[in-house]
Amino acid sequence: MPIKIPKELPAFTVLSKENIFVMNIERAKTQDIRPLKIAILNLMPMKIQAENQLLRYLSNTPIQVEITLLQTKTYTSQNTPIEHLEKFYNYFDEVRDKKFDGLIITGAPVETMDYEDVDYWDELKEIMEWSKNNVFSTLHICWGAQAALYYHYNIVKKILKNKIFGVFEHRINKEKEDLTRGLDDIFYAPHSRHTTISKEDIERVKELDILSESEEAGVFIIITKDKRQIFITGHLEYDRDTLKNEYLRDLNKGLKIDIPKNYFPKDNIKNEPLVKWRGSANIVFGNWLNYCIYQNTPFMIENIK
Template sequence: MPIKIPKELPAFKVLSNENIFVMNIERAQTQDIRPLKIAILNLMPIKIQAENQLLRYLSNTPIQVEITLLQTKTYTSQNTPIEHLEKFYNYFDEVKNEKFDGLIITGAPVETLKFEDVAYWKELEEIFEWSRENVFSTLHICWGAQAALYYHYNIEKYPLDKKIFGVFSHKVNKINEDLTRGLDDIFYAPHSRHTTTLKEDIEKVKDLDILAESEEAGAFIIATRDKRQVFITGHLEYDRDTLMGEYIRDCSKGMEVAIPKNYFPNDNIDETPLVKWRGSANIVFGNWLNYCIYQNTPFELEKINKLY
């Protein structure tokens, strides 16, 4: 899906070099079609890396996607140049009167905190509530998924004895569902978290389905019956070396952290990690854009109806 982004955004050069079709704003304006409006609330600490990862999977199909990058006002990232944030990001207040076909809420390195203790929790609650009436389908990732399940359904997260860290196999529970269409019966995805959401808590909510899960990592793809709310507990968007970077970071802080499971060949950190999840990531993000949004979103965005 050609991404409509400024030429100056670092992702434009990165994705162009990967032969992924990105479109500058000037070219997009010459095409007489309505692009899908997708907002990304980027809560990750290294925002440019997260931008590149997500935009890669929102690309290369025949429909334009217009991206709006969002940051929180109540907390400013310490790991992204302020010039980048000022140039490319909006605050929620600047877009809250708009409607969007889709919204992605990323993970964040705050999972050991209680939700209410997170600096931007009140702002995030406002965004969750706003999304019910102003977004057709919202995709929540890792901590973003846990936070949304807690806000919308009062589903708690629980600390783990050991961090779920590595690349894990998953099985598809519902083959004919739109989000899992085309996935192998067994597929792989990265996880990196200290907390989990229990399957039995999710199953108590009649409107939620667990579409894919892992014996080691638990429920993975969760969605409402109408796919207006999607929750992914891992990181399909991660690059080859993202887990390696997290491992090196944690080791440098003196933390006790195990080598990511099923990631380095022979568990040798000097060997190049093998990517086992790229095909699955393309399928899931593509399914979300096509079946959950494009095939169902109103052409006139003001006609988006309120959720429950």
């Protein structure tokens, strides 16, 4: 099942070596089908790493997936080569007149800031408003989920005394929902955040359903009843070493940070972390593409509204 990306994008080589089916644009042009058009607003500082993580799971699709990478104009990443951004990324102004089957808004390391103090907040608000009529289904991740719940429903985040950091058990609240179809009764997902949102605040909004939550990590997957807005508070897309690298980064900065929970075998950082969430990530991203988008998005993409 192919994902359609430029051959020069680093993810093409990375995923090909993992025996994941990626298709270059030249080959895709010979196939007489309409690809799903998915935009990714990448707010993560390590953009290439985030690309690889997301594209790995978007590759598990029934048809071609055509990716458009977006960056903010009001803030330029300091951790990604400018040559990479100029070659592979678009600004919102370049796509505002287009329609997309799906949009992913990633997390960002700004969670302890007030939303209004984030450099690109006004631009992000414009994109989130635009998504309501120009994207069939939008998937928000971690801070992106909190920001969207605040913008669309005025649900505020709350600062935690201790960071939610590690790999946690989750359970399904509604077994027959398309997005969580196929997940085990208990499944795992990574979290890395200093803030949270209240279950009670979400339950006050009639348009929202909580599909999954964790006793330790709180609410996990929230969805609108029409499946066009999805909010995931953790990081199913994370690689094996992502939490390890975040932990070592903070240690090297002299920050107070606890070892990630349920991550290193025997809590020994010399032991390689065990991936316990890959199957769940494949299911959730695959269900989003298939049930929330492919089965329902208009064939004539200009009819999205």
